[in-house]
Amino acid sequence: xxxxxARLLRLLSLLQxxxxxxxxxxxxxxxxxxxxxxxxxxxxxxxxxxxxxxRGAVGGYRLGAGAALPPLLLDDEEAVAVAVGLRTAAxxxxxxxxxxxxxxxxxxxxxxxxxxxxxxxxxxxxTVRVPHDEPGPTVDTDILSLLSSACRDRERLRFDYARHDxxxxxxxxxPYRLVTWGRRWYLVAFDPQRDDWRTFRVDRITPxxxxxxxxxxxxxxxxxxxxxxxxxSSAAWRHRARILVHAPAEVVTAxxxxxxxxxxxxxxxxxxxxxxxxxxxxxxxxxxLLDADLTVEDPPELRALLRTLGERYxxxxx
Numbered sequence: 001x002x003x004x005x006a007r008l009l010r011l012l013s014l015l016q017x018x019x020x021x022x023x024x025x026x027x028x029x030x031x032x033x034x035x036x037x038x039x040x041x042x043x044x045x046x047x048x049x050x051x052x053x054x055r056g057a058v059g060g061y062r063l064g065a066g067a068a069l070p071p072l073l074l075d076d077e078e079a080v081a082v083a084v085g086l087r088t089a090a091x092x093x094x095x096x097x098x099x100x101x102x103x104x105x106x107x108x109x110x111x112x113x114x115x116x117x118x119x120x121x122x123x124x125x126x127t128v129r130v131p132h133d134e135p136g137p138t139v140d141t142d143i144l145s146l147l148s149s150a151c152r153d154r155e156r157l158r159f160d161y162a163r164h165d166x167x168x169x170x171x172x173x174x175p176y177r178l179v180t181w182g183r184r185w186y187l188v189a190f191d192p193q194r195d196d197w198r199t200f201r202v203d204r205i206t207p208x209x210x211x212x213x214x215x216x217x218x219x220x221x222x223x224x225x226x227x228x229x230x231x232x233s234s235a236a237w238r239h240r241a242r243i244l245v246h247a248p249a250e251v252v253t254a255x256x257x258x259x260x261x262x263x264x265x266x267x268x269x270x271x272x273x274x275x276x277x278x279x280x281x282x283x284x285x286x287x288x289l290l291d292a293d294l295t296v297e298d299p300p301e302l303r304a305l306l307r308t309l310g311e312r313y314x315x316x317x318x
Contacts, residue, residue, distance in 0.1 A: 173191050
């Protein structure tokens with residue numbers, strides 16, 4: 001039989017799951033009587049843990065939310081997962097949590113058993129983060145909390161939005177989801193003034209409080225994820241291209257990632273690929289992966305690049 005202090009810790013760990021635990025179930029797991037379980041529940045309550053109990057055939061105990069954060073008991077895999085998450089968050093795209101994440105990670109590593117501390121230390125020492133070509137924008141945690149709360153409560157959002165050209169405009173939308181894409185955060189929302197779905201970069205949003213009235217949820221378009229991916233990619237393109245591909249639209253669609261571009265059928269044997277990238281060389285690589293004959297309609301610079309690459313490949317082939 002476990003000693004009282006060890007038994008209380010074990011009981012607390014069982015109560016931290018996301019479901020109710022019955023008295024007989026807890027007694028069996030702890031190898032004690034149901035009366036001892038009730039006494040231990042009272043001890044936890046006296047220590048400030050909000051243990052809720054329900055009566056009846058399906059009754060049981062569950063640890064509720066309290067005024068203060070109680071100590072958490074994590075198993076080995078949970079502790080490692082939290083440590084990895086904190087280390088990742090320390091170098092993420094959310095402003096204001098880097099130092100907090102490092103402090104929490106230091107506290108966690110201090111109390112980890114030696115076997116787990118070695119695993120976490122190995123992950124930190126032998127993991128190399130690939131730097132981005134350019135630093136991504138950061139977003140404020142308060143803004144993320146405000147946007148997510150508006151999505152949850154179905155409240156209209158009013159904000160000033162900085163456009164690509166540097167101008168600012170007032171928007172009022174019905175928020176739906178927050179989406180992360182690389183190091184950027186996006187808000188997917190319905191714009192009643194434009195009667196269509198729109199995607200906004202969170203780092204360009206300056207919220208106006210309070211939020212607006214509640215709205216009736218709409219059914220989002222079935223292809224909302226692909227629309228976001230295409231919209232996010234095309235917004236960042238430095239070069240755009242229009243390619244006539246001599247293959248059916250469904251074949252080309254199956255060969256590309258939706259972020260590469262959009263496919264528009266011309267006839268049963270041809271289609272137009274609208275694509276783009278930061279570099280023309282990247283577009284040339286994508287075109288080579290299509291494994292189909294094609295004609296570059298625009299831009300002329302891409303045609304010139306393909307001629308240069310073609311001559312280079314011929315020389316390489318002898």
